[in-house]
Amino acid sequence: MEDWLRSPAFDNLQELEFCSWLPPPVVPPPASIFRFAATLRLAAIGTCHLSDDSVKGLHFPQLKHLALEEVIVSESALHSLIAGCPASEYLLLHLVSGFRCARINSLTLRSIGVLAHVGTVWLQLGTPRFEELVIEKPPCLQRLFRIDLYDGLQVSVISAPKMETLCFFNNDNFSCHRIIQGLRADSLATMVCTVKVLAFNMSIFSLDMVIDLMRCFPCWEKLYMQNESANVMGTGPKNSWRRKHRNPNIKCLDTHLKTIVLESYRGVVSDVNFVSFFVLNARVLESMTIQVKTIDEEFIAKQQRLLQVEDKASRGARFHYTTDRCLRDIGDISNVRDLDLTDPFVR
Numbered sequence: 527m528e529d530w531l532r533s534p535a536f537d538n539l540q541e542l543e544f545c546s547w548l549p550p551p552v553v554p555p556p557a558s559i560f561r562f563a564a565t566l567r568l569a570a571i572g573t574c575h576l577s578d579d580s581v582k583g584l585h586f587p588q589l590k591h592l593a594l595e596e597v598i599v600s601e602s603a604l605h606s607l608i609a610g611c612p613a614s615e616y617l618l619l620h621l622v623s624g625f626r627c628a629r630i631n632s633l634t635l636r637s638i639g640v641l642a643h644v645g646t647v648w649l650q651l652g653t654p655r656f657e658e659l660v661i662e663k664p665p666c667l668q669r670l671f672r673i674d675l676y677d678g679l680q681v682s683v684i685s686a687p688k689m690e691t692l693c694f695f696n697n698d699n700f701s702c703h704r705i706i707q708g709l710r711a712d713s714l715a716t717m718v719c720t721v722k723v724l725a726f727n728m729s730i731f732s733l734d735m736v737i738d739l740m741r742c743f744p745c746w747e748k749l750y751m752q753n754e755s756a757n758v759m760g761t762g763p764k765n766s767w768r769r770k771h772r773n774p775n776i777k778c779l780d781t782h783l784k785t786i787v788l789e790s791y792r793g794v795v796s797d798v799n800f801v802s803f804f805v806l807n808a809r810v811l812e813s814m815t816i817q818v819k820t821i822d823e824e825f826i827a828k829q830q831r832l833l834q835v836e837d838k839a840s841r842g843a844r845f846h847y848t849t850d851r852c853l854r855d856i857g858d859i860s861n862v863r864d865l866d867l868t869d870p871f872v873r
Contacts, residue, residue, distance in 0.1 A: 531558035538565045540588075545572035545595070552598055554580050564588070570862055572596055575624075578603045586611045593618040593862035598653050601625035608632060615666075618862040619656070627658040635664050637865040639671035642679040661686055669693070669870070671859060691723040693859075693871070718743050722782075725871045727752035727855065731788075731800040733765040737774065744777040750853055750871045753790040753797075765799035774807055783808050787852050787872065789817040793825065798832045805833050811840040817852050 539562040544555055552575045559571075563586050572595035581603045586592075589611045595618070599607070604625055608614070614632060618639040630638065642656045661667065661683040669691040672681060683689070721743045728735070731753050740746055786804055791797050804811065818825070826847055830836075835845060853871050854864075864870060 528556050528558050531556060532561065536562070540565055541568040542566055543568075543570040543572075544574075545570075546574045560584060567591065568862065569593070570595060570618075575599075576603055576607070578606075581607045581610070584610045587613065589614055591616045591862045591866065593620065594622050595620040597622050598624040601627060604628060616862050616865040618865060620860070622656055623653040625656060626654050627660060628656065629660045629662050630664050630667070631662045632664050634666055636666050637669040637671070638667065639859060639862070639865050640679070640681075658682070660684065669865065671865065671870075687720065689720050691725070691870075692721055693724075694726040719745055721745065722747040723750070723871075724748070725750035725853070730763065731765065731797060732763055733767055733771070733800050733803055734763070737771060737776065740776045740778050740783075745782050746778040747782050748785040748787075749783065750787045751789070752853055752855065753788070763796060765796045765803070767799060767803050771803065776807075779804075779807050780809050782810065784810055784812045786811065786814045788815070789851065789853050791816045791818050793818070793829055793832075798829070802833045805835060805838050805843075807839055808843070809839045811838070811843040813844050813846070815846045815848065815852055818847050818849060821847060821849055 542559060542562055544559050546553060546555065552573065554577055555571060555574045557580070560580075563584055566586055566589050568591040569586070569589055570591075570593035572593075574597060576594075576597055576599040578600055581599075584607065590613060592608070592611055592614050594604075594607075599622060601624075604622075605628075608617070608630075609632075611632075612634065614634055615636045616639075617630075617632075617635055617637070619628065620639070620641050622642075638661075640659055642659070656679065658680045659682070661670070661681070663685045666688060667686045668688050670681075670683075670686075670689065671693045672679075722745055724739060724743065724746060728751065731751075736749075736751075783804075786808075788801065791801065801814075801816070804814070818829075829847075830845075833845075851873055854873055858864065858873070859870065
């Protein structure tokens with residue numbers, strides 16, 4: 527492999543995806559993969575051990591996409607690697623271990639994706655577990671993809687003045703509190719006013735939780751939401767809102783929320799109540815896309831009546847029904863290139 531990688535045919539290589547696929551103990555990658563550092567624009571390194579010595583002094587002047595997948599790397603080596611990519615814009619940390627805390631200070635990063643759950647193989651190796659992500663002062667960061675919340679990873683955002691998108695996948699205990707926990711008080715007010723896109727999945731459609739989020743993020747423009755319990759009939763709250771939230775007085779409903787995409791709508795009472803809240807209260811809504819099990823004229827006509835579409839708060843709102851999957855999920859955002867899409871959520 528060393529001879530092959532050192533072939534002149536690969537001079538000026540711009541994209542490299544390397545994965546050793548060797549069983550434990552994990553070995554370092556061949557040193558020859560780093561000979562492309564000066565020309566690489568995308569590097570995805572997987573299933574290997576990046577030692578401090580192997581990354582010390584590395585410089586990737588043109589690299590924009592960096593992915594570390596199932597890699598063991600120390601905290602100092604990780605920070606050294608990121609610092610050696612002065613033009614990086616997209617960072618994916620996928621099942622990495624070997625350190626406890628990652629601190630992000632890059633001046634150029636625009637999008638970060640994190641899946642921190644460590645599988646049994648890595649635990650058997652006895653490596654430190656990734657437990658904390660600290661977004662310190664990345665001035666250009668716009669998107670944060672938190673791909674799972676099962677493993678207790680703590681996320682702190684100290685300063686992210688351009689943060690526009692928050693994405694949370696595989697969240698078992700979704701709540702507004704869990705989303706903003708760890709945010710420093712001196713940056714929270716600024717950050718919540720810049721966030722315009724929220725994408726998440728919930729075990730149920732919970733209107734109370736979403737209303738809490740709307741109060742936290744007053745400039746919210748796009749809602750992308752999946753329901754994990756689509757096949758479990760009768761689960762979750764009824765989402766009755768006409769007494770409790772009759773006059774919601776929520777800024778984003780009145781002036782910002784324009785796009786809603788919902789997956790796994792069943793047409794049961796809880797779903798109808800959930801969606802009708804937005805139909806009757808989102809005053810600047812432009813588009814609502816709803817994934818249903820079947821496109822049947824009778825079913826759609828019934829839902830239109832139940833949702834009171836004729837009385838919609840926004841006269842210009844358009845409603846679309848589809849049987850196709852509308853949104854991307856954890857399986858669709860698994861490559862560092864997925865962080866670079868114009869809209870990373872819509873399929």
